[in-house]
Amino acid sequence: MDMTIAYGAGMFTAIILALVLVILAARSRLVASGNISIEINGERTIEVPAGGKLLQTLADAELFLASACGGGGTCAQCKCVVEEGGGAMLPTEESFFTRREANEGWRLS
Structure with missing residues (x-):
């Protein structure tokens, strides 16, 4: 037993x-792991660990984007263009962008 x-x-x-x-x-x-580079308006580049939220990462670098919802993905004030990487658009983002904007790389931060 x-x-x-x-x-x-x-x-x-x-x-x-x-x-x-x-x-x-x-x-x-x-x-994704390791560090990634974020180029901001061709003027400034920051190195940050992969996997964080873009809105918070930018705020940590003292670059503030408007976001009434605090990054909840409901107000769409934090629109930005992701030129490289970033993965596929999330279902919560799709309703805020036209097909053309999505193809141009617009995302919520």
Whole structure:
């Protein structure tokens, strides 16, 4: 009886450990990491860690964009052009832009 419980606990631990390793491997391949460069109006470039919100990153660099919703994606005051990178447009952004604006790289920060 005691051996069955120990075996079950060991198998459970092994399965959880295997799942954690799969998640970590997928994350290392799918999630951007390291530093990225943000060029602001061709005048200033800042280096920041990948994965942060653009609105907050710009605020940290003392460049403030209007945003009545505080970055919630509901007011669309923080429109900006992303010329390179940035990934696909999020579903929450799509209603704020025409197809032409989306093709030109407009995004919510």
